[in-house]
Amino acid sequence: MKTWVTPGGVHPPENKHQSLTLPIGTLPIPEKLLIPLSQHIGTAAKPCVELGSAVLKGQKIAEAAGPVSVPMHAPTSGTISAIEHRPIAHSSGMLAPCIEITSDGKDQWQAHQGVADYKNASASTLLQAIAEAGIAGMGGAGFPSAVKLNPGHERPIHTLIVNATECEPYITADDSAIRERAAEIIEGIGILSQILGHPDNIMIGIEDNKPEAIEALEPHVQGSGISVRSFPTKYPSGGEKQLIYILTGQEIPSGGLPADIGMVCINIGTTYAIKRAIVDGEPLISRVTTMTGDACGINRNYETLIGTAVSHMLEHSQFNEERCSRLVMGGPMMGFSLTSAEVPIVKTTNCILAPSYQEIPDDEPAQPCIRCGLCAEACPVSLLPQQLFWYSQAEDYERLEAHNLFDCIECGACSYVCPSNIPLVQYYRHSKGEIQKARAEKVKSDHARQRFEFHQQRMEQAERDKEAKRAARREAAEQAKATAGAANNGAAKATAEGQSGDSAADIIAAAQARAAARKVSPEQQLAKFERSIAGAEMRLQMAEEKLTEADAQQTDEQKNILVAAVEAARQKLEQAKGRLAEHIKEHKGEQVD
């Protein structure tokens, strides 16, 4: 069957055989499991258990917060031992809210069952079950599956694409899952098809370097209307956009979703999770994760509980820290480095890579870009990485957007081929972050402008109202004007007399005050002292009031505190007065001038 060819792409060494020698294994249940509340795209889940409470395996421990969010479940039975910020698997090495479960070792399931008579259940029932099971895309991005599978009536789906490409080197999680669980996967795809109203085309896209997996799928797809499409191996074929183009020749519009062109693309691991959720009623609490790299004695796939610490995996894989050049979550092309092994496996973790220095040596220092264009030849979305790099360095964000920076999928093909070892992708990530930050700031400043304008209108209105009152009280007018003129003496006085200058004058005054404070102009100093005296007086007065009020009912101890407060306020007042006197003395000459 016809497949299309994407531009660019690279052929890094595959290194997949290492982890395929053994079948999918399991690890002993770790003592503690750490479940981050945000493992997906969207709002973080909200904890729904208390510290110290006992939970059963599969029990919900955090609720979805909002439509684009997924709940979290206990991967094993035990007690909640912490709900706090912990380091999670993230490039930044920063902390994020997590729930920690201390295992009781019994691994005791809560009562669960699948959707009754799911073959005849409505799409909404099934979607509900998928959402409840906490399923988010397991290929890497972690988009909540129930949202993805519900594109709405305006966007009827005619094509369902199941992504079994697994184009990243080293990773074999999907490959091994297909080999061992083909029947369940196909059942999962059947459920998806049912949810989407039986789309015309259902395709499984898979690279031709997985003949065993293709063979395992073949008998199960007979007569099911599902076609298995294999295509030549090339990185990155597994990106959603790339896969859709390879299989259908169509492109997702820039900034759009597959649903915009009537397609849904789901990772094959996710279909298995969906089958478990619908048929067996099991939420997503474990996944297949590849443990590979030369720094580990054992390379294989594990059915790993979500929340298992990476260090736990390493321990059971004969990890040799000496040999390990870096620790990567994900594959060698798009995975991110971990700064600590004490971070948990999450729903999107398909691989832990612990390469030796021979496999992935430390990066060489970057040389200047010679504009050789190898990067442009490798880019799967036809960007000009060398130009993006150039403008990133120059921080020319306008040009970056004109060069479609935001269509970069960060696949790393350009950095992979760059003979000058330039960390291109890091430049793009940085620039994207900066542009997004600038956009957010723009929104914020526009908002501030609106509020400022509103504030000014309000002040003007207040001023007009006051003006009207003033007109009514002609006698007071003279005096009022005089005080308004003296508005510089500080807001304190002005308010005390029941009027404030117009807002502009206020702001100017304050600004000048601050500017002057830096220059320490005597007048301003004076005003400041006066204000602080006014403040201290007010405080003293309040403290005394409190004390008199309190006298009747309160205990000695509390009274003592209040007395002390009065005393402190009095002292502060004295101090302020002292400083004022000093100041006046100092600047007497100047003031006369």
Place this chain on the structure above:
Amino acid sequence: MIETIAQYPILAALIALVGLGILFGALLGFAAEKFKVEGDPIVEQIDELLPQTQCGQCGFPGCRPYAESIANGDAINKCPPGGQATINAIANLLDVPAPELDAEHGEEAEVRTVAYIREDECIGCTKCIQACPVDAILGAAKLMHTVIADECTGCDLCVEPCPVDCIDMLPVEETIKEWHWPAPPTTADIIASDLRPQL
């Protein structure tokens, strides 16, 4: 006429040059007229670039008055909250060289700050509310006040008026969602790291 010109090559060259100059000048003028971009009035455009902190450090009661003043020829380097980035952007817009920030008006802050009221110390005097240019402070007389952090521009104007000094400007911490990769060390820096030792 032609002959005289032919006899004096210098004259010919001069005429040719002047002619060309006039021709291209006319062309440029025509193009400028024809392809003129109708945009926002310049004040709007400058105001768009200012950070809208409304702090008055520039010596104007808010960003817009300063924008108006720039449009009338004021210096463009008086806004510390915007810092060099804003100066560059305005310079770019007005097509003038970008000066350094005028230290007279303050220094560019490293991190964004927002005001935070130590609520147990607040006496409810409402002075900060009056000072806030964007109405980011909530509260009523004699009741404890609080800052809506999302609305606060970090302008600092409320700190000064507080009679009991209970307002702090706290740095805004970066969240994991806001984090992004720092720029890699530039090529020059990497080379600089193996700079030969300066003797």
Place this chain on the structure above:
Amino acid sequence: MAFKQITSPHAHASQNTGKVMQLVLWATLPGLLALTYHFGWGSLINVLLATATAVVAEALIVQMRGRSVSFYLRDYSAAVTAVLLGLALPPLAPWWVVVVGTLSSIVIAKHLYGGLGYNPFNPAMVGYVVLLISFPIQMTSWVTPLALLPEGVSHPGLIESLSIVFAGYSPADGVTGPTPLDSFKYSDGLLVEQIYSQNQLFSQAGIAGVGWEWVNLGFLAGGLVLLGSRIFTWHGPVAMLAAIAIMSALFWDGGSSDSPGSPLMHLFSGASMMGAFFILTDPVSSTVSNRGRLIYGALIGVLVYIIRAWGNYPDAVAFAVLLANFAAPFIDNYTLPRTYGHIDRRRATEKGEEEKSK
């Protein structure tokens, strides 16, 4: 356990800039051999002298700029520039010509513009043009090819060549002579046929001048190797050669006395092949996209032909390349590739969001 924070991708291809440049150096070998065989030791001396000068100049400047010398020399870019300049210079040119040219290339055209990756003009060609304008006589006297040397005269030996280059001895009579392109330029009134039959340069040659065709074939071979190892794409060279071929076919004029020469003659003489595969493919100063390279290559081809046919200089690759360097940013602006998911190509200077409906 603490690990390093490193950005993806973690895997890298084994290619590096030094290796790329070395490969380019190796690929000039067939051309250099052909030059040496047909025109004597001169070119080899040029190349070695230029390389030595370039390496010293590069080291000094890098040192002056306070950078690591060994790090910069390892990229071999100075050597490539020097070798290309050395190959382009006439054999047996005086040593100071070579040195001045190389210094212009390395110091002025490269480092004064910011060093590798920042030079807007092809450094080797800047050096060449500086020389061509400053020392026209030295730059236009070319050695007679081996096959056409008069009876009893041979190319100077190595020692003799060295003394010609360094001590200013003049070569024996008959050792220098016109190039095929010169012959065409200065043979007014002769039909092409007549030139071919009367001028030994052509009558003893296959297609485009004794010796010259082999030199060009040598550079073609080297270029194809580079093309095969994907050092550059086919777009630039093919566009340039096609443009030369088309132009010369258009103005062939039936071989009349006005004809500037046949397509084959233009493709295989002068610096055509070297220009197409080694000069125009200099990535730094050329355009960035494949579509841009097509235009860039074609522009050079057309300019080469125009200058050869109607200009004052017999060969024109250097001028054509420099002129096209000027045009490169302009071409780039209009030749961005169409990105996945976009309806149309954008312009590099476009502002804001793209108009989605077109």
